[in-house]
Amino acid sequence: MKVLYSRDLGFRSEFDLLVNRSDNDMADVMPIVTEIINDVRNRGDVALKEQILKFDGWDGGDSLAISKDEMKEAFNNTNNKMKEALNLAKDRIKNYHKKQLEKTWLSFEENGSILGQKITPIDKAGLYIPGGKAAYPSSLLMNAIPAIVAGVKQIIVCTPATNGKVPELLLAAMYILDIKKAFKVGGAGAIAAMAYGTKSIPKVDVITGPGNIFVATAKKLVFGDVNIDMIAGPSEIGVIADDSANVHHIAIDLLSQAEHDELASSFLITHSKDFALKLKDEIYRILPNLKRYEIAKKSIENKGAIIITQNKDESIALMNELAVEHLEIATNDAFSYLPFIKNAGAIFLGHYTPEAIGDYLAGPNHTLPTGGSARFFSPLGVNNFIKKSSIISMNKNGLNELSKACMALADAEGLEAHKLSVEVRTN
Amino acid sequence: MKVLYSRDLGFRSEFDLLVNRSDNDMADVMPIVTEIINDVRNRGDVALKEQILKFDGWDGGDSLAISKDEMKEAFNNTNNKMKEALNLAKDRIKNYHKKQLEKTWLSFEENGSILGQKITPIDKAGLYIPGGKAAYPSSLLMNAIPAIVAGVKQIIVCTPATNGKVPELLLAAMYILDIKKAFKVGGAGAIAAMAYGTKSIPKVDVITGPGNIFVATAKKLVFGDVNIDMIAGPSEIGVIADDSANVHHIAIDLLSQAEHDELASSFLITHSKDFALKLKDEIYRILPNLKRYEIAKKSIENKGAIIITQNKDESIALMNELAVEHLEIATNDAFSYLPFIKNAGAIFLGHYTPEAIGDYLAGPNHTLPTGGSARFFSPLGVNNFIKKSSIISMNKNGLNELSKACMALADAEGLEAHKLSVEVRTN
Structure with missing residues (x-):
């Protein structure tokens, strides 16, 4: 050392x-990942199943979906000590993340103008949970709970199933969190499926979760078409x-x-x-x-x-x-x-x-910025599962007070109809 | 219609x-933009000046920096009506964005544990302001003020200077906002320069601001090495x-x-x-x-x-x-x-x-998600110029209460030293 x-x-x-x-040199894998993404966009589940055969060693079966029964059975097979540990983790993580919830706010001016900021949960979130040799139930807890606390209506989980098997502990954690939609698919293909949708897998608005360089590169490539949490190493x-x-x-x-x-x-x-x-x-x-x-x-x-x-x-x-x-x-x-x-x-x-x-x-999230990106990225949190909208409401007096300055600025930027839209309401 | x-x-x-x-089909411009970025990473200011000659019709002169004198002169040439409009805009935008400031918080448990979330301003922010036929002082206000309110120490502005000229109104707005470092460079090259640094232009932690498809693609490509606001159309x-x-x-x-x-x-x-x-x-x-x-x-x-x-x-x-x-x-x-x-x-x-x-x-920001991305992106705001850190502090009692569950989970994930790090502190 x-x-x-x-x-x-x-x-x-x-x-x-x-x-x-x-x-984080993605240049090498960029072409392969681009190809995988395009393939999933073009051929959907068919492409996914080919990828599953290649990377996970099974054919994808009749359905990629993980059934509620599978989750329940895994939960029943889990010993009490582990159930208690998972439940304690769930409660503590939930408790911490509730403190992150932002409120919609309004502020008022004397002339009657109202300004504010509305907080709305994201509709659909896709969580990627890596597979491999070990089970990572903690990754599921850390990604799903902020989404649940934010009020996300549809939560989708994708995780690779080596030889068709998802680790029992991960399934048990899905049961504890009451995950309604989960799929046995991993890698860049899973990210593409969640970003653009396939027949089996719904298109989401935000994708979070850790992964290898292929997953990270796929997240970067779909960023903009959906939101992502961060690119972690x-x-x-x-x-x-x-x-x-x-x-x-x-x-x-x-x-x-x-x-x-x-x-x-x-x-x-x-x-x-x-x-x-x-x-x-x-x-x-x-x-x-x-x-x-x-x-x-x-x-x-x-x-x-x-x-x-x-x-x-x-x-x-x-x-x-x-x-x-x-x-x-x-x-x-x-x-x-x-x-x-x-x-x-x-x-x-x-x-x-x-x-x-x-x-x-x-309690705090374990999904954290790596490689020096703590200079600008934040821990995964409720914030990743909400979006904000500005609120502006004016009456005639409020608009009048700002009209001259607004028209001068619109004029200076050469935008006539912008100016007119204020003028017609105030003269 | x-x-x-x-x-x-x-x-x-x-x-x-x-x-x-x-x-937002970036596939067509991706190779050109990748080349521009790599060129700036490899050859710095020399590459930038070649790009300036090609795209902006001048040779970049002795220095790409915009001097305080240029800003001051432009401000002096600005009529009072416009100065007042810009100042009113500045005050109102600042007032709104101050309401977005999040506070560091702590919470306490009965056993003495402390959890919390620290808010820290980003160190260095790079603002991109597009050029072209018109001046867009409003874009500068909308990008710079949230950074100022967040407490960013170093703010860098890049804007293209067609034939070496930056619009006077934009320079005047820089003066009003007391921008200390601004550079006459635009396009994908400017994004690369701010992401990786050149001799003239400091490397930043976050890049915000609107731009054409080349700028948007460059922002997407540097994302992860720096943070960006959003990809807008x-x-x-x-x-x-x-x-x-x-x-x-x-x-x-x-x-x-x-x-x-x-x-x-x-x-x-x-x-x-x-x-x-x-x-x-x-x-x-x-x-x-x-x-x-x-x-x-x-x-x-x-x-x-x-x-x-x-x-x-x-x-x-x-x-x-x-x-x-x-x-x-x-x-x-x-x-x-x-x-x-x-x-x-x-x-x-x-x-x-x-x-x-x-x-x-x-008052609210005019940098907003486009193309349907309001499903998951938020307006530019103070949030883009801060980052969060989780805070965890435990005493022996606090750790004791969680130790068994923690060791069980670490065990289940096959991480022995994780388990040991709790065990040695509690037995």
Whole structure:
């Protein structure tokens, strides 16, 4: 694991490599994904079933839809401990997201004019839940609950079914959330189907959810025809720690990100050289004991970094530049850092807030901006499932007060009928 | 101008053409725009200057920057009436957008856990202001003011300078808004420059502003590396009217959209056949007298439509399907429609609220979703210039209460270190 000293001469160029870690290079897959999307637009379910045969190893069967019975059966097969955990997560995530709900507002002027902003739920949302080796019920909870809280009427879920099977835990989570429409289809094809509709799969207004480079590229290509949440890459953690932090805990936290993905990034920034060097040793002590050793090792070696700074201010400044997805502040005075944290998807404060608690059931969303995009993207939330409309209502007096200025501006921009539309109502 | 009756047999297929009016087909320009972007990434200002020579008819001079002196001189040359109009617009737009500011919030649990959401202004915003024959100071106001209200520290403006000249009124508006960095460069090259940075032009975090298909395509291509506001096409208006509306006024309102652009759309939906037919006559009566007759005529003939429905409910349902950028409700009981309006960029209520007042100085933003994207996009606002971070802080008790469920979920997803990170803090 790389150790960098901020005072070293070569530091800036080494650090810039970390800042520019996002290598979301879609150019290579763009042609293939474009072809997949066009194929689904042109041939609908037929194209989808061919893709399913190719990528998921089954023929798509009679129907791509997941039945309510399948969900119920999976729920019944789930043990009580897991049911309780899923329900606790559901309740806590719902509770947090309810606090994000924005209200329609109006404001009034003395002349009787009314201005405002109307909040309306999106009609139809499509949630993409990746498949692969493991089940990710938490991804379903984190995508569906903000949509449910926003008041979305139709929620569609697409998830790949390797050999026709959807993991039982994911089906059980669908049952708990009362998902009415879910389909066994994944990849770029699923994104195209939700963006443009097929005979089986309804066209939606917004598509959210994580996915590999094919899914991410498809989301980018359909953006504009539908809305999307964000374009996300490999997961990442940054920790700012001082000597008050527990070396063993922080080592595990960094490894918990590294175990996700060989491309995941784990950064520690501290002004304590002593802590930094102990941490490095501790990581290498734990690493061989992990089940996901191979993945975690590659991630730590190739993507991880420990940065030793001169002081707290410098640690914060560098962490803001990295703009990480998950940021832990492992110090006794963690809240004192908060005013200075500009860029981070989620901020975990203090010694008892491991990042993993945010992945499952603290309440805030675990779909977060990666690769430095916390500079401009926000966590997935209720906001992704509503839209706003401006409200303007004037009476004759209100319009009169603005008419001269409005006509002057319309005139200056050469738009005669704009000017006339005010003039005829006020003279 | 097309007149459609909702009860006619062929209505649905005719109407679907209007619903699917967005022909944002970027496939044709995608290769050229990709090349322009790559050229700017590779060769920076040199590439930009070549593009300026090609598209704007000058060589880019010694510096692409617009000096404070140029802005000041333009402001001094502006007459008082226009200065007052611009200042009134600025004040009203600022006042409205201040109401959109979201606050950082925290919530507390009895066990001492803290959850919340931090609001932070985006660091650097790039505003694109189109050029061409007319000056659009209103576009600058509408893009810059939400950024200013959000607290963005660095605001960059790019605008094409035909033959090296930026319209005086736009320069004056820059002076009024105290824009510190502005550059004479337009098109896809300007978007690339703001997304990736050149020697002259700083890299930004979010790019907003209208533009032609090249600009829109460039925005889509850089999306993910920066955030963007939306992908917008030609302007449009929909009016729901009944017999209480003034035929002359509504005719002018529809024409005020048609005069923008041959591709602009104007729709009237009413259940009054009498009103509909009178309106059609009135449009053709006014049309020949307009300065922008040729443009308005093509727009009305090719893109306009009058739709006669059976009743008010049907009018609303069809208008929701059209999801127009600007929606006027020209009836005495306009507010009674509001609960049922689901999709519209801005809603103008009553007989004294012409759409044009929203273009300049009612206060709400005039950058609005077009082409049916009001189903999922919102008006430009302060929200486009901030980002959110989730806040999670737990003590030992708080973590203890969630630990079992969290470990069960981490276990189920096969993430051992996730589970460990909770376990080591609670046992």
